[in-house]
């Protein structure tokens with residue numbers, strides 16, 4: 627009988643011990659992704675998302691942000707390196723633009739066994755109906771949707787800093803709201819029929835729709851595409867017929883074709899627009915707000931000639 631009581635007590639002790647243990651284990655899983663030893667590793671596919679992530683998390687401790695595609699590099703054709711694969715594998719959160727933009731990064735991400743939360747920031751954006759066009763950030767109101775989505779994901783992953791993220795996000799959204807109004811004002815100073823701009827690749831459809839500017843380019847949505855001789859000839863005729871002066875380089879795309887078009891139409895290139903990547907620090911477009919301002923000022927200056 628005593629042996630039975632002893633056995634029974636041991637069983638109760640073991641069950642209680644296991645319950646206590648599993649309670650502890652579950653609790654440790656419930657806490658935020660951040661601990662004293664572990665920083666929150668945020669990986670963004672390209673520089674504009676990196677800028678937003680930095681602004682939203684500003685002032686939070688234990689944050690590490692990496693952009694896979696560096697400044698002045700082309701996300702359409704970027705081939706990730708083994709170092710990028712390590713960053714994606716170790717990431718807690720990966721932010722992507724989506725819409726077929728950063729194909730190399732997405733391919734690499736699929737080949738890793740990352741446990742990261744993967745967030746596609748364009749998921750709430752109203753997209754172009756006729757083509758899969760990823761350049762949605764050139765409408766500042768779309769960029770605001772990016773910021774809201776990123777703030778939501780960051781706050782869920784790191785609830786301890788959610789208040790700070792919300793505060794930073796509100797400030798950034800106010801700045802973007804002001805920027806959107808400023809762009810409208812600047813573009814409205816140009817007579818409507820004169821608002822025709824030639825760029826290297828079709829990266830500014832969302833800008834054109836939002837702010838009422840017509841963009842034309844010899845190359846399509848991706849910088850990988852080749853222009854056909856017919857399209858180039860038609861564009862050259864259009865520029866001549868309409869006496870268009872606003873012909874621009876882009877920071878990433880190969881300049882040869884647009885230089886040829888400018889020379890055949892006796893145009894001088896009116897500067898460089900930043901389409902798909904920010905400039906390095908110290909350049910004219912090191913963050914999103916300065917990129918939009920630079921592009922608008924460059925366009926308006928050329929259209930006022």
Ligand SMILES: [Zn+2]
Nearest residue numbers: 829847849902
């Ligand atoms: Zn592009």
